[in-house]
Amino acid sequence: MTTASTGAPRWLTDEEQHTWRAYLHATTLLEDHLDRQLQRDAGMPHTYYGLLVQLSQAPRRRMRMTELARNAKITRSRLSHAIARLERNGWVRREDCPSDKRGQNAVLTDDGHAMLSRSAPGHVEAVRQAMFDRLTPEQVKSLGEIMKALATGLEPEGANADLPWLR
Amino acid sequence: MTTASTGAPRWLTDEEQHTWRAYLHATTLLEDHLDRQLQRDAGMPHTYYGLLVQLSQAPRRRMRMTELARNAKITRSRLSHAIARLERNGWVRREDCPSDKRGQNAVLTDDGHAMLSRSAPGHVEAVRQAMFDRLTPEQVKSLGEIMKALATGLEPEGANADLPWLR
């Protein structure tokens, strides 16, 4: 239903195959690299770090669970687990939503904010070394455009909207 | 030890930040998309599918565990678990290595090969729709170069060789 496989398969050209492999290769290595960097220096995986960053940038350092999940591109289930863990660490706190009794706000605690301030420089440095120190300004620009195009195609809205919003 | 954080943190420019977000965003969505596509159509995650592909292209459809792990950029531990699962599915079989009694070969079974033949067209189509249908030929070329540059920087050999070969 998602992808009708009619007709002969359109295989990839040599250039496309090369690019695809390089893409898989590089994204895997980079993800692993940053995951380890953060696990070592901040005690959490990259996804969790991203959640704290989102919260730190939100209005009152708090955000509704669903919105946070949508921004971070993860399922609500995964977010529940993640927030539970971050709560155990004392970096996030849950709070009932005043306007909707079903709702929860995830709130970045002072400890969480402190931890973020401590680890952000190291993380940025890692990102810089892994990515920006290796690309020309033109490549950075180009990469941004390419990634934007890919994301647009995969965004829940648009053509492929048979999912609640993710899955 | 890995990343001395001396001096003021070199923060990211606006363009770099934009690119970085787009990168995270797009790679997350794409990974999830393909993982679900394969889980649905082939009954396994993307990583596992990649292992079968590697085996299918190896000389006698078999490969030493360590080599397979290195090619797939995963740990040997993870590979052990993965192969165990694929073995349960009947798609892979283990075989003692004649020349080295410690060694094991992972062998793609006929069932595994058949399953691959069945699901490959759909997967290629998914990759094409998600990536190549959305990029110009110039972008494809550029993306390939960029990813190659990133991978080179993260490759175990070279500067950052304090890891056995991964981790």
Add this chain to the structure above:
DNA sequence: TCTATCTAGTTCAACTTTCAAGAAAAGGTC
């Protein structure tokens, strides 16, 4: 109001990944 439906978030079980530890064979070196 009563009912049906939808939305927010959590929970459970199954599965995958990681990390640390360990068994077994191979490769020096003396």
Add this chain to the structure above:
DNA sequence: GACCTTTTCTTGAAAGTTGAACTAGATAGA
């Protein structure tokens, strides 16, 4: 050969992820 180190692969427990089922509150219609 005896000893030490390295390499190969596996294991087991803890952590993280997924998908489905579930509770509770919101919403809308008759």
